[in-house]
Amino acid sequence: MNKLRRIILWAALALIISSIFLSIYGAFLGAARAKGFFNSIPLSIYWLALACLLVLAIAAFQRLLHVPGLLLTHLGCVLILAGSIWGSDRGHSLQKRLVGLDKIPQGQMIIFEGASEKHVKLEANEQTKELPFSIKLKDFRLEHYEPGYLLIETRGQQRWQLPVEIGAEYSLGPDFGTITVTKRFKNFKITFDGTQRIPIDSPKAGSNPALEVQITDPNGAVTTKYVFERFGGHVHPEDKLLLSYHRIISDFISEIQIIKDGKVLAEESLEVNHPVYFGGYHFYQHAYDDKAGEYTILMVTSDTGLKMVYLGYLMLCVGVFWQFWLRPILRKSSTKE
Amino acid sequence: MEIKYTTQGLLIYVTVGAYLLAFILTAARRTKPGHFLYLLGFATAVLSFGYRWYHVRHVPMQNLFEVFLCLGMIYPVSVFCRHFLRVGGYSADMLIGAIVLIPAGFVFNADPQKLPPALQSWLFVPHVAVYIVSYIFMAKAAFHASLQLVRKAPDTTGDLLGPEQATYQMICVGFPLLTLGLILGSCWGKLAWGDYWGWDPKELWSLASWLVYIGYFHFRYMFGRKYPRINSTWAIAGLTVIIITLLWVNLSKLFTGLHTYAV
Numbered sequence: 001m002n003k004l005r006r007i008i009l010w011a012a013l014a015l016i017i018s019s020i021f022l023s024i025y026g027a028f029l030g031a032a033r034a035k036g037f038f039n040s041i042p043l044s045i046y047w048l049a050l051a052c053l054l055v056l057a058i059a060a061f062q063r064l065l066h067v068p069g070l071l072l073t074h075l076g077c078v079l080i081l082a083g084s085i086w087g088s089d090r091g092h093s094l095q096k097r098l099v100g101l102d103k104i105p106q107g108q109m110i111i112f113e114g115a116s117e118k119h120v121k122l123e124a125n126e127q128t129k130e131l132p133f134s135i136k137l138k139d140f141r142l143e144h145y146e147p148g149y150l151l152i153e154t155r156g157q158q159r160w161q162l163p164v165e166i167g168a169e170y171s172l173g174p175d176f177g178t179i180t181v182t183k184r185f186k187n188f189k190i191t192f193d194g195t196q197r198i199p200i201d202s203p204k205a206g207s208n209p210a211l212e213v214q215i216t217d218p219n220g221a222v223t224t225k226y227v228f229e230r231f232g233g234h235v236h237p238e239d240k241l242l243l244s245y246h247r248i249i250s251d252f253i254s255e256i257q258i259i260k261d262g263k264v265l266a267e268e269s270l271e272v273n274h275p276v277y278f279g280g281y282h283f284y285q286h287a288y289d290d291k292a293g294e295y296t297i298l299m300v301t302s303d304t305g306l307k308m309v310y311l312g313y314l315m316l317c318v319g320v321f322w323q324f325w326l327r328p329i330l331r332k333s334s335t336k337e
Numbered sequence: 338m339e340i341k342y343t344t345q346g347l348l349i350y351v352t353v354g355a356y357l358l359a360f361i362l363t364a365a366r367r368t369k370p371g372h373f374l375y376l377l378g379f380a381t382a383v384l385s386f387g388y389r390w391y392h393v394r395h396v397p398m399q400n401l402f403e404v405f406l407c408l409g410m411i412y413p414v415s416v417f418c419r420h421f422l423r424v425g426g427y428s429a430d431m432l433i434g435a436i437v438l439i440p441a442g443f444v445f446n447a448d449p450q451k452l453p454p455a456l457q458s459w460l461f462v463p464h465v466a467v468y469i470v471s472y473i474f475m476a477k478a479a480f481h482a483s484l485q486l487v488r489k490a491p492d493t494t495g496d497l498l499g500p501e502q503a504t505y506q507m508i509c510v511g512f513p514l515l516t517l518g519l520i521l522g523s524c525w526g527k528l529a530w531g532d533y534w535g536w537d538p539k540e541l542w543s544l545a546s547w548l549v550y551i552g553y554f555h556f557r558y559m560f561g562r563k564y565p566r567i568n569s570t571w572a573i574a575g576l577t578v579i580i581i582t583l584l585w586v587n588l589s590k591l592f593t594g595l596h597t598y599a600v
């Protein structure tokens with residue numbers, strides 16, 4: 001038995017050290033290749049061996065069973081490994097073979113405003129699969145930090161970043177004069193009055209954020225310019241200043257309905273950091289149509305194994321704090337008495 | 338390298354100056370004025386952090402500049418270690434405080450940034466804060482480990498632990514925090530990106546640093562204090578990997594040929 005224990009301890013040390021080197025190697029691969037590497041068949045066997053060794057150690061070492069902090073720590077690691085193996089792509093195909101459960105491990109869906117969609121493009125290959133319900137995108141919105149800013153650059157190295165404040169005049173120094181933002185457009189459009197072009201803020205659907213600015217050069221000559229958020233605009237050789245309009249996104253939100261057999265089962269708003277959970281899947285705001293804001297891209301992940309991983313996290317966490325923080329305090333207070 | 342001619346910069350430089358002077362005075366055995374300066378440095382560090390908070394209007398832990406600003410408030414850890422764990426090293430702490438503030442003062446960009454959507458999570462502050470505290474403990478552990486390697490006792494007064502045991506003590510306190518930081522990061526990733534583990538280089542480096550400390554515990558369990566130099570080497574390796582984790586995105590630019598992070 002003593003020999004077995006010694007073997008377990010050495011094997012544990014060897015596996016821990018090799019895990020360190022594998023992690024570092026993976027860090028050099030970059031996320032996408034690392035994911036493939038750590039999910040390959042040899043590495044899957046490696047993870048399984050690690051989990052088995054942990055179970056073996058718990059069985060062979062009395063102290064691991066009887067010291068609650070250590071038991072929770074090691075058992076927590078077993079659960080994390082087991083849960084993540086069960087929830088991996090390979091785990092999903094195993095489930096299909098063993099228990100006939102055919103869930104989508106992970107993929108993406110593109111949904112246009114007003115449309116319903118149930119197809120998911122799989123992450124692992126380019127195939128698509130169907131969800132047992134469909135998702136309708138009622139509305140997609142982008143929200144920005146207001147009021148945004150006007151970036152001004154000279155052909156030299158000077159630059160200014162000015163908050164958009166209608167009517168406020170900013171001095172750009174003796175060489176460039178002053179600049180004032182005179183109007184802000186949510187949806188800039190041009191209308192014609194005879195031959196004269198008139199810019200308006202169109203109330204119709206669409207979005208074309210723009211600013212009207214007035215530049216007064218050091219001689220007092222005034223020019224009016226339009227600066228667009230989405231388009232760079234023309235820069236003439238005689239222009240001394242390059243202007244651009246920026247707004248920083250604070251949130252993107254998809255208003256969705258979950259529909260099955262023509263019935264609306266749920267209605268939710270989906271934001272970054274606020275995923276929606278339904279029918280064994282998590283839905284995330286992943287990306288969006290950055291040109292016209294007409295569609296949203298959701299990421300779909302199955303929740304298989306997730307509860308086990310989270311339980312493992314909890315046990316691991318409670319275990320290490322118990323072992324290293326609580327136990328010494330309890331011991332100290334019991335020796336004092 | 339750039340000097341920050343701002344109130345923020347000034348506060349950082351005053352803190353660094355106070356810490357360095359405190360270190361010199363303590364090394365010259367003028368412990369009382371040394372301690373006073375250390376406390377003064379801490380007060381400026383807190384002021385500096387508070388100023389940044391007021392300036393950017395969210396808890397300033399978003400970028401490396403802010404994280405290093407936060408690391409500079411090391412004083413309470415020194416006091417805690419001395420009074421509750423019998424671990425000394427005040428003078429080293431002064432030096433650690435100054436060293437972490439130098440990149441904040443001279444290297445990192447301090448332009449305030451708006452929070453992108455992915456950072457707007459309640460998990461954000463605890464995740465970073467827990468990591469910051471654990472890094473301070475691990476830095477102290479590595480300091481005591483290096484003392485052990487060069488066979489010098491820390492500034493001894495009375496009942497302080499020797500360097501090998503001090504290292505162990507520091508890692509015992511820091512490791513649960515490191516574990517919690519990793520787990521909170523993972524939960525946050527799940528909420529924000531849909532994966533509790535994304536195999537991203539930063540995640541893998543942080544996993545590696547956590548594993549180094551597990552290696553330390555198992556090695557020390559197997560051999561006790563029979564090979565104190567190897568125990569100490571584990572602790573120093575741990576901090577080395579932590580530093581790489583923290584600076585990876587910056588470091589990786591140095592050898593772009595090797596990584597595919599940005600692709």
Ligand code: HEM
Nearest residue numbers: 008012015016053054057061063064073077551554555558
């Ligand atoms: C490769 C699989 C592992 C095996 C076989 C293993 C086995 C063991 C054994 C046999 C002990 C000694 C228990 C005793 O005091 O009698 C131990 C201690 C410990 N293990 Fe593990 N372990 C493994 C992985 C891990 C992991 C992943 C963690 C992560 C948290 C961990 C954390 C610890 C800690 C903190 C101790 C206490 C060390 C001390 O008392 O100083 N172990 N382990």
